[in-house]
Amino acid sequence: MKIEKYIDNIYTCNRTRCGFCIDECPSYREVGVDFYTSRGRLMIGRGLIEGVIKPSPQAAKAIYECTLCGYCEYKCALENVKVLEALRGDIKESGFEPEQCRYIIASLHNSENPYMKPKWSRGLWIRGLNIKKKGKTLYFAGCTVSYSSYLKGNARNIVKILQKIGLNPTYLASNEFCCSAFLHMLGYEEEFQKKVERNYRVIRNSRCETIVTSCPFCYLTLKKEYSEILGSKYDFKVLHITQVLKESIEDGKLNLTVEMNTTVTYHDPCHLGRFMRVFEEPREVIRAIPGINLVEMRKNRFDSHCCGGGGVLLAINPGMALSINSKRLSEAIETGAEAIISSCPICVETFKRKIKYENIKFKAYDIVELLVKAVG
Numbered sequence: 001m002k003i004e005k006y007i008d009n010i011y012t013c014n015r016t017r018c019g020f021c022i023d024e025c026p027s028y029r030e031v032g033v034d035f036y037t038s039r040g041r042l043m044i045g046r047g048l049i050e051g052v053i054k055p056s057p058q059a060a061k062a063i064y065e066c067t068l069c070g071y072c073e074y075k076c077a078l079e080n081v082k083v084l085e086a087l088r089g090d091i092k093e094s095g096f097e098p099e100q101c102r103y104i105i106a107s108l109h110n111s112e113n114p115y116m117k118p119k120w121s122r123g124l125w126i127r128g129l130n131i132k133k134k135g136k137t138l139y140f141a142g143c144t145v146s147y148s149s150y151l152k153g154n155a156r157n158i159v160k161i162l163q164k165i166g167l168n169p170t171y172l173a174s175n176e177f178c179c180s181a182f183l184h185m186l187g188y189e190e191e192f193q194k195k196v197e198r199n200y201r202v203i204r205n206s207r208c209e210t211i212v213t214s215c216p217f218c219y220l221t222l223k224k225e226y227s228e229i230l231g232s233k234y235d236f237k238v239l240h241i242t243q244v245l246k247e248s249i250e251d252g253k254l255n256l257t258v259e260m261n262t263t264v265t266y267h268d269p270c271h272l273g274r275f276m277r278v279f280e281e282p283r284e285v286i287r288a289i290p291g292i293n294l295v296e297m298r299k300n301r302f303d304s305h306c307c308g309g310g311g312v313l314l315a316i317n318p319g320m321a322l323s324i325n326s327k328r329l330s331e332a333i334e335t336g337a338e339a340i341i342s343s344c345p346i347c348v349e350t351f352k353r354k355i356k357y358e359n360i361k362f363k364a365y366d367i368v369e370l371l372v373k374a375v376g
Contacts, residue, residue: 001048001049001090002086002087002089002090002093002187002189003045003048003049003083003086003087003089003090004049005086006045006079006082006083006086007049009042009078009079009080009083010042010045010046010049010083011046012078013038013039013042013043013076013078014042014043014046017039018039018076019037019039020072020075020076021037021038021039021071021072021075021076021080022034022037022039023071023075024071024299024303024305025037025038025071025072026067026069026071026305026306026308026324027065027066027067027313027320027324029324029327030320030323030324031065033062035062036062036065036066037072038072038073038076038080038083038084040062041062041063041066041083041084041087042080042083044059044062044063044087045083045087048087048090055090055091055094055095055096056096057096059091059096060091060096060097060098063084063087063088063091064088064091064097064098064101064311064312064313064316065313065316065317065320066084066311066313067270067306067308067309067310067311067313067321067324068081068084068085068185068270068310068311069270069274069306069310069311070270070271070274070275071270071274071306073274074274074302085184085185085186085187085189086187086189087187088185088186088187089186089187089188089189090187091187092186092187092188097186098316100312100315100316101186101312101315101316103116103315104182104186104312104315105182105183105186105188108178108180108182108183112176112177112178113143113146113147113178114143114178114182115143115147117147119174120174121147121174122146122147122173122174122176123146123171123172123173123174123176125146125152125153125155125156126155126156126159126171126173129156129159129160131159131169131170131171131173132168132169132170132171133170133206134170134205134206134207134208135168135169135170135206135207135208136207136208136209136210137162137167137168137169137170137208137209137210137211137212138169138170138171138172138203138206138208138210138211138212139155139158139159139162139169139170139171139212139213140172140176140179140211140212140213140215140218140222141155141158141171141176141213141214141215142178142179142213142214142215142217142218142345143178143215144215144345144346144349145158145214145215145345146176148345148349150348150349150352150353151345151348151349151366151369153369154214154345154366154368154369157368157369157372158212158214158241158368159171160372161245161248161254161368161371161372161375162212162244164253164254164375165244165248165253165254166253167212167244169212170206170207170208172202172206175202177195177198177199177202178195179199179215179217179218179221179222180192180195180196180199180221181217181218181220181221181225182312183195184221184225185311185312186312192225193229196225196226196229196230197229197230199226200226200230200233200234203236208236209236209237210236210237210238210239211236211237211238211239212239212240212241212244213238213239213240213241214240214241214343214345214366214368215344215345215346216240216269216270216271216272216275216276216278216343216344217271217344217346219238219239219240219271219272219276219278220271220272220275220276222236222238223238223276224276240272240276240278240281240343241343241367241368242272242278242281242282242285242343242367243278243281245281245285245367245368245371246281246284246285249284249285249288254375255375256288256289256290256371256374256375257290257374257375258290258373258374258375259290259291259374260289260290260291260292260370260373260374261291262291262292262293262338262339263292263293263294263295263335263336263337263338264286264292264293264294264295264337264338264339264340264341264365264370265294265295265296265297265332265335265337265339265340265341266282266283266286266294266296266297266300266340266341266342267297267304267307267328267332267340267341267342267347267351268282268300268301268304268342269307269342269343269344269346269347270304270306270307270310271310271344272343272344273301273302273304274302274304279301279302282341282343282367285367285371286341286367286370289370289371289374290374295335295336295337296335297331297332297334297335298331298334299331305324305327305328305331306324306328307324307325307328307342307344307346307347307350307351308320308321308322308323308324308325308328308350309321309325309346309347309349309350310346314346314350321350322350322353322354322357325350325351325353325354326354328351329351329354329355329360329362332362333360333362338362338363339362339363339364339365339370340362340363340364340365341364341365341366341367341370342364342365342366342367343366343367345366348364348365348366348369351364352364
C-alpha cells in the first residue's frame with residue numbers, strides 16, 4: 001500500500017489526536033464530521049493498513065472531498081497532504097476512485113489537459129502575437145489559462161507584459177503539456193514521474209533558462225516536484241508571474257500610470273501562499289497600481305481560507321466547492337472592498353463562477369487582468 005510509506009505520520013497523528021487540523025479545515029466546516037479532517041482521514045489510513053476497514057465508497061468520499069489546501073499541514077508537523085495523496089492512490093487501486101477522476105485522467109492522457117479540450121486548440125490565443133519557439137525565457141501558460149472562458153485574454157496580456165519588459169518569451173503552443181499536478185494529487189505517482197521525465201525533455205528542447213508561469217499549481221509542480229524527481233539536471237529557474245512583475249516595477253521597466261481609484265482585497269492562493277511562501281510579491285504589485293486601496297481579509301497569508309477549487313473538489317463535488325467559495329467571498333465582501341484579486345487562475349475562475357451564478361454585485365480579477373488596466 002502507498003500509505004505504508006507514511007505509517008509513522010499516521011500513527012503519530014492517531015496517538016496524539018491533537019485536533020489542530022480541525023481548525024478552519026474547509027471540508028470539516030461544510031460537513032462537521034471528524035472523518036472530513038486530516039485527523040479523521042489518517043484514521044481511515046490506519047484502518048486500511050491494519051485491515052480493520054476495507055476500501056469503500058464511503059471511505060473514498062471522505063478522502064476525495066478535500067481541497068488539499070494544506071491548512072492542516074500548516075497547523076501540524078506531519079506531511080498531511082502527501083499522506084492524503086497516497087491514500088487517494090490506494091483508493092484508486094482498490095477500484096473506488098470517483099468516476100469524475102477517471103475522466104480527468106483520461107483527458108490528461110489523451111489531450112494533455114484535465115478539461116477534455118482538444119490539444120490542438122491549446123495555443124490558439126497566440127494568434128497575432130510574435131512569439132519565438134525557442135529562447136531563454138519560457139512562458140508556461142498552463143491548462144486553466146489556456147482553456148478557461150473566464151480568463152480570456154489573460155495569457156495574451158502576460159505575453160505582452162513580458163515583451164514590454166524585454167523578456168521576449170518563447171511559448172510551446174500545442175506542444176505545451178499539462179504540468180501533471182492532477183496526476184500527483186490523485187495518487188497516480190508512477191504516471192506522474194513518467195510525465196515529468198517526458199516534460200523535462202520538451203522544456204530542455206526549448207533552450208530556456210527560466211520558466212515563468214501564472215498558475216500556482218504549475219509553479220509548485222515545476223519548481224519543487226520536478227526538481228525532487230529529476231535532481232540536479234533540472235536546473236531551470238522557475239518564477240511565478242507576480243515575482244517577475246514586482247521586480248519589473250521596482251526596476252522601472254514596467255510603468256503603471258492609470259489611476260484605478262478602487263478598493264480591493266487580495267486572496268492568497270493555497271499553493272502560492274501556504275505551500276510556496278509567496279505572500280508579499282502580489283501585494284506589492286497591487287499597491288504599486290495608482291489609486292488602489294488594498295485592504296486585508298480577516299484570514300490572510302498562512303491563515304487564508306481556500307477558494308474551494310483545489311484538490312479536484314470542483315469536479316467531484318461542485319456543490320461543496322462553491323459553498324466553500326461562498327464563505328471566502330463573504331469574507332472579501334465584509335472588508336468593504338469592491339473586488340477580490342488573486343494570482344491563481346483556478347481561484348479567480350471559481351470566484352467568477354460564483355459571482356455570475358448568484359448575480360453578486362462584486363468583482364473578481366486575476367492580478368494581471370487588473371494590472372494591464374494601469375499600464376499606460
